[in-house]
Amino acid sequence: MMKLTTTTALFTLAASTAFAQATVQSCDREVTFDAPPQAAISNDVNLTEMMLVLGLTDHMVGYTGISGWNKLDAAMREGVDELPELSAQYPSKEVLIGADADFFFAGWNYGMRVGGEVTPETLAPFGVAVYELTESCIHIGEKGAASMDDMYNDLRNLGAIFNVSERAEALIDGYEAELDAFLASQPALAPAPRVFVYDSGEDAPFTAGRYAMPNALIEAAGGVNIMEDFEKSWATVGWEAVVERNPEVIVIVDYGEVTAAQKRDFMMSNPAFAELDAIKNDRFVVLEYVEATPGPRNIAAVKTLAAAFRDN
Structure with missing residues (x-):
């Protein structure tokens, strides 16, 4: 697991270049900044880690949406030690305004709802x-x-917004080189293993479609998401579709009150899944929430998946 404070310490020097007006694309909007934000708030553990690895805590007044979902681990706790959590789950408008925030880094279903x-x-x-x-x-x-470019794009845009583009590009280059070197050392996979992402749910599973980050992680690691044609991000499907597509590997997203072990036990003990290749061969991989959502730990997640796909 990466050491956030160590990474941040690499970038303690102030940017040497004067800030020029920055315009970035944010979904369907162009957003222009005349100066770097000084009172930023990030929502959720993965978005907050992007701020941390860029060394932006001095520009932050707090974060939201982590402890209420049981997502705070040791590395994260140390990284945000000096910042207050302003809301355990999604923040209200009053929370953000009351903190005198001038910037909110969030996403749709990551702190904001349509x-x-x-x-x-x-x-x-x-x-x-x-x-x-x-x-x-x-x-x-x-x-x-x-x-993977989704995550790199966010780091690059945050770099422009906060006038730390050199830091952002250095991180991106390092992540790409690290991942390329690791994958080049792995044996080829043929055919690509069929992979199912199990987030939660017993009556019907909550899983990752083609627009959710695990789809990219699985592809980068050499597998294929059995729900890659599901035109959704994170959404619920029927168990029938899972059984029909017969995954060879099941990726469990670990967070919340139901543990990864409990999720595995549910699938292993249910007769309806007994003929799935993944169940017959007991092939499970566990990713933490912060690894399965866009952020710096995606690199470690791809490595974990790539190794698991080849360990049969």
Whole structure:
């Protein structure tokens, strides 16, 4: 697991270049910044980690949406030690305004809901600029399938917004090189293993379609998401579709009150799944929520998946 404070310490020097007006694409909007935000708030663990690895805690007044979902691990806890959590789950408009925020890094279903009280439009009159998580843009318009470039795009845009583009590009280059070197060392897979992402749910599973980050992680690792043709991000499907597509590997997303072990036990003990290749061969992989959603730990997630796909 990466050490957030170590990464941040690499970038303690202030940017040497003067800030020029920055315009970035945020879903279907262009957002212009005349100066770097000084009172930023991020929502959710993965978005907050993007801020941390870019060394932006001095520009933050807090974060939201982590402890209420049981997502805070040791590395994350140390990284945000000096920042307050302003809301355990999704923040209200009053929470953000009350913190005198000038910037909110969130996404659709990552702190904002379509038609909800916290949106770019509702916050704009109060001087709070919003940058939207790229992966989440599918909820308000058209977008291609999730890719590793979604996460890199967010780091690059945050770099422009906060005048730390050199840091962002250095991180992206490092992530790409690390991943390329690791994957080049792995034996080829033929055919690609069929993979099912099990987030939660017993009556019907909540899973990752083509627009959710695990689709990109699985593809990068050499597998194929059995729901890659499901025109959704994170959504519920029927168990019948899972059985019909017969996954060879099941990826469990670990967070919340139901543990990864309990999710595995549910699938292993249910007679309806007994003939699935993944069940017969007991092939499960566990990813933490922060690994399965867009953020710096996607690199480790691809490595974990790639190794698991080849361990049969």
